[in-house]
Amino acid sequence: MSRVTSPRTLRLAGIGLVLVIATAVAVTAALYNRAFANPAEVTLETSRAGLVMDPGGKVKLRGVEVGRVGSVERAGDGVRIVLEIDRDKIHDIPADVVGEIRATTVFGAKYVELVPAAKGAAGGVLADGSTIKASGVTTEINTVFDGLDRVLSGVDIASLNGTLTVLAQTLSGRGDDIASVAAEADAYLTRLEPLLPQLRRDLHEVARFARLAVEVSPALLEILRNATVTAGTVNDEQKALARVLVDLSLLGGRAENLLGENGDALATLLASARPTAATLRAYSTELPCFLQGMDVTRQAMAKVIGGTDATLRALVSVRSELSRYTFPNDLPGYPQGRGPDCHGLPRLKPSQVPVPERGTPQ
DSSP states (O other): OOOOOOHHHHHHHHHHHHHHHHHHHHHHHHHHTTTTOOOEEEEEEESOOOTTOOTTOEEEETTEEEEEEEEEEEETTEEEEEEEEOHHHHTTSBTTOEEEEEESSSSSOEEEEEEOOOTTSOOOBOOTTOEEEEEEEOOOHHHHHHHHHHHHHTSOHHHHHHHHHHHHHHHTTOHHHHHHHHHHHHHHHHHHGGGHHHHHHHHHHHHHHHHHHHHHHHHHHHHHHHHHHHHHHHHHTHHHHHHHHHHHHHHHHHHHHHHHHHHHHHHHHHHHHHHHHHHHHHTTTHHHHHHHHHHHHHHHHHHHTTTTSSOOOOOOOOOOOOOOOOTTTTSOOOOSSOOOOOTTTTSOOGGGSOOOOOOOOO
């Protein structure tokens, strides 16, 4: 036997169902509007917000949504946009980010992309209540149309029409020629493309040459000024220069006669001097230390023989009779296989200084 529901119960059930549906709708709307959220607020300052930048727009970091646009307000000459960042994600956002207002399509809604600064910038994370700057706003179709409108407003329609008419008449019937020129240009550019690296290097060298020319230009101008003075001097002394040239011509003739008459003798002299010159060249390194040693000896002798005053002092010793000079026993010897050597010069050690032989007193 089925139970019969009273009208009162049905009314109560209907009212409860309506309340449940209304509550569900209200909770859904509140969740959609983030009424229960407690986001961190960050202020974005920019010169303009662009079209279709409304509250509720997405805020992204590296393409990942991290919050939404809370409000868009005018602030002086710019715009202040309040960004509501999820608290569980704000600690992953660097403190040095900047905002870029972008659009998914040309006519699409705007969103804010947080772009971290370059590597090496200051560290830290974004904090609640921070203020960041905008680096730019995506170019919009109205901006393009505005620029195009200004360009078209400055164009003389009659002149443009005449120019296009002449251009059309010029190109009429010349399609094949234009195609041929385009094909030749394409072939030329194809051959030119492998040479672009070398051309780039050449331009770099030209730039270096230009910088060098700028650096040496003062010296070059000074040389030109000096050359002008020199040219003026030569012009003023033309007669003296002519006499010098005549004298040089006479000297050349006399030198020619002298060398012609004594050419064989000069050749013999040079050939004879070659061994001596070769020896001097081989032992030329001894000459500086020998001259320096002579100077040191001169300074020491000056103190002995009275070089600093008007007296003469000398140490005289009498030696015993020396043996007579005999040939070839007393000929000087020439060392063989030994190169140049200063032998301690210019300053000899005490052990290297020869001691005079004392003779037998008479």
